[in-house]
Amino acid sequence: MKIHFSPASPFVRKCMVVAHELGLESRIEKLPSAAGPVNRDRAIVSSNPLGQVPTFFTDEGQVLYDSRVVCEYLNELGGGDLVPREGSLRWLALTEQSLADGILDAALLSRYERALRPSEFRWDAWVDGQMDKIKCALDHFETAMAGARAQAIDIGTLTLACALGYLDFRFADYGWREGRPVLTAWFKEMSERPSIKATVPA
Template identity: 65%
Template structure:
């Protein structure tokens, strides 16, 4: 398998954490990309019309994207249990993944506003709106932190990657100050070999 990746992409990290947890990481060749919200990498676009990472190329030649699809494929390939197959836990885990991914979407949009948009066109109210989504997500997970426990599934992986991205790109955003339980959970989860092996930098 091959994956178009960026070492700083939290969505690529999510896929690679899943791959490590499933024992598949050594089977995935990383392909450099120049993915950008402004300039499309045409090498990636040949496999994924959106030109976005992660894009996984399977051994059978199928191109898969986005991170949710890639992670579910890897879980199926590795006969894992990152995606509960049925019952209430399945819907809880999928909802957690959606919320964590939504926090990441907001974090990326806020970063793009400052990092890629010309200064005279930057909109602070837009940035504030995205950061509010992140704050709401953090509060939700803090209120339900006991349900995270010792789980390793797509919900907790997505959340850990979102929190890791905040530390990476928003070092001054002290999210732990008001979310002590979540910070304690993340400290434990981020010590997993899969998280250490995929840390951005």
């Protein structure tokens, strides 16, 4: 198996976290990539028209994208239960994955606005709107991680860990922990998992 890899991509990290959880990481070859929203990596585009990471290749040569599809594939391949198969836990895990992915989407859009757009064209209200999405999602998780859900290890909670790690990595001055003691404690404990330690962004 192969994956177009970027050590800074939280969506690639999510896939690698899942691979580590399932004992599959050693079977995945990491391909170099330079994906970007403006200067698109044509090596990736040749396999994925969106030119985004993660782009994943199965041993049979099938190309998979995006991270949700890749993680579902890895979970099935590894015989895991990171994506519950049925019932309310399945819909909870998938919904939380979607919400945590939304944090990442908003964070990436904010970063692109600040880091890539020429200063004379930057739209502060746009960034404010994206950061408000992040705030509202974090407030939701502050409540959600109080109780039994805090002990769950599934695609929802693993994606949330990647999202919080990305905020620490790219938005160190944001201070998401302020006023969120439950989420802070949860992430501190989650960060001790070998899969999380092995995939810290760089």
